[in-house]
Amino acid sequence: ANSPEWIITFWATVSLGAIAVGLNGWWTGPEIRYGVDDCEPALLVADARRLARLEGADPGVPVVEMETGFESLVAYAPGAPLPDEAIDEDDPAVILYTSGTTGRPKGAINTHRNVNSMLQLNLFSGTRSAMLNPPPPDLPPNLALVTSPLFHVSALNAACCMYLGLGLSSIWLVGRFDPVVVMRLIESERITSWGFTGTVLHRVVHHPDAGKYDLSSLRTLGGGGSPISVALLERSKEVFPNVRGSMAVGYGLTESSALAATNSGMELELFPESVGRTPPTVSLEIRGPDGGVLADGEEGEIYVRGPIIMPGYWRRPRPSLPMGGSEPATSDA
Numbered sequence: 001a002n003s004p005e006w007i008i009t010f011w012a013t014v015s016l017g018a019i020a021v022g023l024n025g026w027w028t029g030p031e032i033r034y035g036v037d038d039c040e041p042a043l044l045v046a047d048a049r050r051l052a053r054l055e056g057a058d059p060g061v062p063v064v065e066m067e068t069g070f071e072s073l074v075a076y077a078p079g080a081p082l083p084d085e086a087i088d089e090d091d092p093a094v095i096l097y098t099s100g101t102t103g104r105p106k107g108a109i110n111t112h113r114n115v116n117s118m119l120q121l122n123l124f125s126g127t128r129s130a131m132l133n134p135p136p137p138d139l140p141p142n143l144a145l146v147t148s149p150l151f152h153v154s155a156l157n158a159a160c161c162m163y164l165g166l167g168l169s170s171i172w173l174v175g176r177f178d179p180v181v182v183m184r185l186i187e188s189e190r191i192t193s194w195g196f197t198g199t200v201l202h203r204v205v206h207h208p209d210a211g212k213y214d215l216s217s218l219r220t221l222g223g224g225g226s227p228i229s230v231a232l233l234e235r236s237k238e239v240f241p242n243v244r245g246s247m248a249v250g251y252g253l254t255e256s257s258a259l260a261a262t263n264s265g266m267e268l269e270l271f272p273e274s275v276g277r278t279p280p281t282v283s284l285e286i287r288g289p290d291g292g293v294l295a296d297g298e299e300g301e302i303y304v305r306g307p308i309i310m311p312g313y314w315r316r317p318r319p320s321l322p323m324g325g326s327e328p329a330t331s332d333a
Contacts, residue, residue, distance in 0.1 A: 002172045005066040006150050009045045009076070014093050014112075017085035018042070021107070022151035029053035031105075036061065039095060039107055039314060045070070064317040069230040089113035095314050096153050096254050107314030108254045110153070118257040118305035121279040125248075129265050133245055139219070144170040145185060147177060151257040154195065154225065180206040183213040190217040197225035202232060205239040215240050222248030222264065230272045244269075251275035257308040260284060282306035 013020040024036045036044065036059050044059055047066045064073050093112045097105040148155035171183065171189055182204055185191060196204075201223060204210065213326045221236060221243040237244050248264035261284060263276025278284045285293050286300040294300045312318040325329075 002146070002150050002155075002174050003047065003066065005045065005047075006071045010094075010150075010156070015082055017083075017087045017091065019092045022097070022156060024097055024105070024151050025050060025149055029055055029057075033057065033059070034104065035097060045073075068199055087089045087112060089116070090311070092314075094156065094322075096151065096156065098254055106316060108310050109312060109314055110154075110257050110310055114168060114257040114308055114310060117281065118259060121259065121282070121308070124279060125262055125264065129246070129248070133265050135219075140190065140192070140217075142168060142220075143189060144168060145173070145180060145182070145189075145191045146170055147200060147290040148195065148197065153252075153254045154197075154223075177203075179207045180209060183207070183210065183215065186215050186218055187213045193220035193222075194218060196221065196223035198223070198228050198232065199226060201228070201236060205232070205235045210239050216242055218243055220246045220248075222250070224250040224252065224275075233272050237258075247277060255310045256304055256306075257262055257310070259308065260302075260304045260306075278304075278306075 010020045021035075021039045021041055023032060023039075027035065032053055041061055043064065044061050045064045045066065048068075051063065051065060055058045055107065064070055089112050091112055093115050094110040095107040096110065099105065146155055150156055171185060171191065173185075177200055179200070182194075182200075186194070194331050203222075218240045219242045221240060232251075233247065238248065245265055247268055248262055249268065250259050251263040252259040253260070259279070260282060261275045261278050263271065263274050267276065268274075283305045285303045286298065287303050288294050288298075288300045
């Protein structure tokens with residue numbers, strides 16, 4: 001679940017040189033059991049609601065329940081220095097489980113290099129957008145709304161690491177997604193930016209009460225996770241009157257640390273059906289069944305290469321790549 005305890009645990013884990021694993025908070029008891037058995041953690045930190053899904057079964061590892069045991073964990077040896085552990089850029093930092101659309105969920109490994117590269121690319125993208133469309137000097141401070149779950153790569157890499165690491169202010173949605181709660185928060189807290197997925201954006205902008213709230217504070221809107229239609233973009237500009245020229249959509253997956261291409265600002269206004277350009281250090285190609293690069297306009301499989309690409313799945317052999325290439329195939333067309 002989205003909570004301060006989750007974020008503290010994440011930062012403590014990666015600072016130790018250990019691996020943080022984000023198990024899916026929507027999983028059932030058997031699915032949680034599968035995830036624990038697959039990654040074999042040294043410690044399980046969870047809230048009472050998720051632990052209850054195990055129905056009393058012993059997870060086989062030490063457990064810290066957030067509601068009852070986390071305070072004691074934080075208070076333990078508060079003055080102890082961090083261990084002087086050598087952490088290589090290619091050491092695993094995070095394991096996030098895929099949705100399992102082609103079988104059981106697999107743990108996608110994000111290394112420290114992957115995470116750092118994604119943060120740098122996000123900063124580059126934001127800086128580029130600000131230079132192309134300079135904001136007025138008298139704008140109020142940024143306040144971001146985070147509605148994605150922390151076990152999802154978009155919230156973890158793009159929000160948890162970047163917002164908190166840079167000291168930016170953010171509000172995190174806890175519990176089941178509710179479009180009315182989102183609109184209330186934007187109005188009451190004067191939220192300035194929101195990162196969405198296509199489905200939740202649709203639920204907000206097409207909600208019958210959308211016109212009842214003052215959503216004018218929102219000036220940056222970006223996301224992905226599913227195709228974003230031109231109609232949805234246009235409707236978003238109607239509901240959020242001050243995001244025109246400051247919207248962004250992108251394409252990516254857990255295996256690419258969230259992002260592989262992005263389209264924002266006036267480029268999105270001119271080419272609303274495109275997912276945009278690849279960021280620096282990332283290359284993307286469309287290939288046919290034989291592994292050959294296809295011409296413009298032809299349909300094929302997406303191949304991505306760069307420092308954001310995961311090294312593989314946890315405890316699974318790295319898949320063989322066609323034509324002896326080093327670029328992972330995404331299985332996306």
